[in-house]
Amino acid sequence: xxxxxxxxxxxxxxxxxxxxxxxxxxxxxxxxxxxxxxxxxxxxxxxxxxxxxxxxxxxxxxxxxxxxxxxxxxxxxxxxxxxxxxxxxxxxxxxxxxxxxxxxxxxxxxxxxxxxxxxxxxxxxxxxxxxxxxxxxxxxxxxxxxxxxxxxxxxxxxxxxxxxxxxxxxxxxxxxxxxxxxxxxxxxxxxxxxxxxxxxxxxxxxxxxxxxxxxxxxxxxxxxxxxxxxxxxxxxxxxxxxxxxxxxxxxxxxxxxxxxxxxxxxxxxxxxxxxxxxxxxxxxxxxxxxxxxxxxxxxxxxxxxxxxxxxxxxxxxxxxxxxxxxxxxxxxxxxxxxxxxxxxxxxxxxxxxxxxxxxxxxxxxxx
Ligand code: GTR
Numbered sequence: 249x250x251x252x253x254x255x256x257x258x259x260x261x262x263x264x265x266x267x268x269x270x271x272x273x274x275x276x277x278x279x280x281x282x283x284x285x286x287x288x289x290x291x292x293x294x295x296x297x298x299x300x301x302x303x304x305x306x307x308x309x310x311x312x313x314x315x316x317x318x319x320x321x322x323x324x325x326x327x328x329x330x331x332x333x334x335x336x337x338x339x340x341x342x343x344x345x346x347x348x349x350x351x352x353x354x355x356x357x358x359x360x361x362x363x364x365x366x367x368x369x370x371x372x373x374x375x376x377x378x379x380x381x382x383x384x385x386x387x388x389x390x391x392x393x394x395x396x397x398x399x400x401x402x403x404x405x406x407x408x409x410x411x412x413x414x415x416x417x418x419x420x421x422x423x424x425x426x427x428x429x430x431x432x433x434x435x436x437x438x439x440x441x442x443x444x445x446x447x448x449x450x451x452x453x454x455x456x457x458x459x460x461x462x463x464x465x466x467x468x469x470x471x472x473x474x475x476x477x478x479x480x481x482x483x484x485x486x487x488x489x490x491x492x493x494x495x496x497x498x499x500x501x502x503x504x505x506x507x508x509x510x511x512x513x514x515x516x517x518x519x520x521x522x523x524x525x526x527x528x529x530x531x532x533x534x535x536x537x538x539x540x541x542x543x544x545x546x547x548x549x550x551x552x553x554x555x556x557x558x559x560x561x562x563x564x565x566x567x568x569x570x571x572x573x574x575x576x577x578x579x580x581x582x583x584x585x586x587x588x589x590x591x592x593x594x595x596x597x598x599x600x601x602x603x604x605x606x607x608x609x610x611x612x613x614x615x
Pocket of ligand 1: 452453455492497
């Protein structure tokens with residue numbers, strides 16, 4: 249049977265393409281992605297990436313020479329949670345000088361060295377009814393959790409750094425909130441109720457950006473959790489899929505960033521000339537665990553762009569099951585669906601030994 253002209257042509261085209269593909273020297277995943285999509289190449293040198301993001305986006309953290317304090321000022325048992333509650337007083341450095349703040353932690357009864365989830369909170373950590381920090385759910389897994397309110401460290405106000413002299417690469421509030429999270433970790437690694445190898449940092453939205461910046465810099469963070477972190481979080485700027493722009497975020501929240509973020513990069517995300525992207529920051533978390541979570545209706549943070557950030561970064565992990573992504577229905581928020589996704593991820597990674605719901609389900613099913 250004679251083939252049509254079109255069939256011949258497409259057959260020849262296929263052959264040409266095959267030969268061309270075989271002739272192309274093998275390229276790294278990063279180059280392949282770049283050629284295909286226009287996303288800037290990923291920076292695989294972690295130290296270089298961290299220097300870049302410090303200098304250009306979140307600001308350079310100054311040396312901190314004065315003494316560090318961490319003191320448990322209150323310990324009590326909370327019967328209805330079957331946990332011990334500790335109030336920890338810490339000091340930290342901020343662009344406005346030294347600051348004392350308190351973190352509140354819950355440590356489950358009967359767990360010797362518990363994995364711990366540090367939650368960066370919008371609300372006072374003394375509040376026990378906070379749907380964004382579901383204590384019962386976390387403790388029921390056998391995990392400890394510690395939270396502090398970010399505004400106890402630096403007030404979240406666009407004018408908060410007005411009146412102080414800021415170099416172009418000066419650190420902003422995200423970096424200061426992140427240092428406070430590291431100060432909490434300084435304490436946690438000394439607390440005998442905690443497994444120092446299983447420390448997670450969890451943040452939502454602006455505090456999701458903060459969680460990523462913390463996990464990228466602080467290697468004691470074994471699991472970095474970015475929930476709906478959006479622009480300058482997990483979302484790729486390139487391709488401007490949807491949501492907030494560099495122009496908007498640096499105009500409305502100048503105090504979050506180094507002045508360089510606006511001075512150097514405003515508009516470059518919109519015209520596709522930005523020389524870097526957030527996948528390089530996510531990659532700085534590797535080989536430690538990374539969880540990126542999105543909400544389907546969260547246009548501003550842009551779930552498709554957050555997923556793309558994760559997708560472009562995850563080839564850096566040798567074990568790709570160590571970089572997790574989930575999207576849940578609904579709006580911008582962190583709720584028990586998100587927490588369950590993060591706790592399940594930790595369980596899959598063996599954080600709860602044999603006591604995890606997954607382990608017991610698998611056993612029951614005889615898997
Ligand atoms: C928005 C901001 C986002 C995100 C969010 C939040 O106004 O534009 O970047 O951080 O706030 O933190 O809830």
